[in-house]
Amino acid sequence: MSTAKKSIIDFIKSYTSENLDIKYEIELIFQDVLNCKKIDLYTNKNLSINNNQGQIIDDYVKRVKSGEPVQYVLSKAPFYGRFFFVTQDVLIPRFDSELIIDILNQHEVCDKLLEIGVGSGNLAVTIAAEQLANEIIATDISQKKLDIAIHNKKNICPNSKIKFIIDDFFNSHLCPNEKFDIIISNPPYIPQHQIVHLDNSVKNHEPIDALTDGYDGFNFYKQFALAGNDLLKENGFMLLEIGVDNDLKSLYDIFSMYDFKVYKDINKIPRVIKIS
Numbered sequence: 001m002s003t004a005k006k007s008i009i010d011f012i013k014s015y016t017s018e019n020l021d022i023k024y025e026i027e028l029i030f031q032d033v034l035n036c037k038k039i040d041l042y043t044n045k046n047l048s049i050n051n052n053q054g055q056i057i058d059d060y061v062k063r064v065k066s067g068e069p070v071q072y073v074l075s076k077a078p079f080y081g082r083f084f085f086v087t088q089d090v091l092i093p094r095f096d097s098e099l100i101i102d103i104l105n106q107h108e109v110c111d112k113l114l115e116i117g118v119g120s121g122n123l124a125v126t127i128a129a130e131q132l133a134n135e136i137i138a139t140d141i142s143q144k145k146l147d148i149a150i151h152n153k154k155n156i157c158p159n160s161k162i163k164f165i166i167d168d169f170f171n172s173h174l175c176p177n178e179k180f181d182i183i184i185s186n187p188p189y190i191p192q193h194q195i196v197h198l199d200n201s202v203k204n205h206e207p208i209d210a211l212t213d214g215y216d217g218f219n220f221y222k223q224f225a226l227a228g229n230d231l232l233k234e235n236g237f238m239l240l241e242i243g244v245d246n247d248l249k250s251l252y253d254i255f256s257m258y259d260f261k262v263y264k265d266i267n268k269i270p271r272v273i274k275i276s
């Protein structure tokens with residue numbers, strides 16, 4: 001990038017002239033490299049780009065244009081008003097998953113909460129930061145993912161209590177007598193056969209073990225149905241994110257022994273089920 005006498009707006013335009021679809025990503029890159037807010041890009045006449053910054057922006061834009069998600073390029077993703085450190089080891093936190101936090105916000109503070117499949121820690125760490133639970137246990141099958149969640153916890157809410165445990169939900173070694181008020185999870189729910197149809201940015205970059213259960217997308221829900229009664233306190237409940245391929249009739253059948261409530265996201269798509 002030549003940085004001579006061009007406004008930031010001109011720079012942004014030069015990157016988006018052929019492809020307006022990446023304007024959001026380009027703006028995030030500029031904000032990150034120039035350490036400013038979006039509005040500054042368009043209003044702050046004193047903002048300038050030095051050669052080093054221009055080089056970094058060029059490199060980042062190339063990676064985005066090649067299909068890499070901007071969150072991995074910048075090593076950070078927003079969730080519920082905070083930035084989480086992310087690498088390609090963890091799923092990028094999705095706006096859709098914020099619904100679980102919104103639902104918890106409507107409940108009284110929970111005593112003991114369990115998250116299965118913590119990934120980057122976006123849910124457990126947000127719950128801790130928002131003080132929605134007194135005690136949190138968060139598990140994942142992958143130590144690499146837990147390390148990232150631990151890093152985010154240290155950065156975002158160092159004084160809160162979250163116990164991170166490596167554990168395979170299908171062969172769990174969680175203490176058998178331990179019971180929870182609330183269990184939350186955004187499990188890998190995409191059917192294996194749908195993976196080929198995902199955007200390249202997802203299927204070529206995000207971890208496969210966070211996307212699919214390797215079968216029909218219902219394995220985790222079946223396991224929650226099996227384990228729920230043993231893990232939940234008497235008035236406890238589970239909040240489980242679901243995807244567009246997880247039809248409600250099948251889920252209703254899987255949880256036929258439980259009460260079942262559906263929450264829709266802002267696009268009116270069923271997104272979270274409450275199982276009690």
Ligand SMILES: C[S@@+](CC[C@H](N)C(=O)[O-])C[C@H]1O[C@@H](n2cnc3c(N)ncnc32)[C@H](O)[C@@H]1O
Binds near residue numbers: 116123141188
């Ligand atoms: C869809 S990601 C959710 C990550 C994060 N909670 C979020 O909402 O973005 C699912 C997570 O489940 C974890 N996982 C996959 N199989 C698991 C298993 N058998 N037991 C526990 N966690 C598992 C993955 O490593 C991944 O971090």
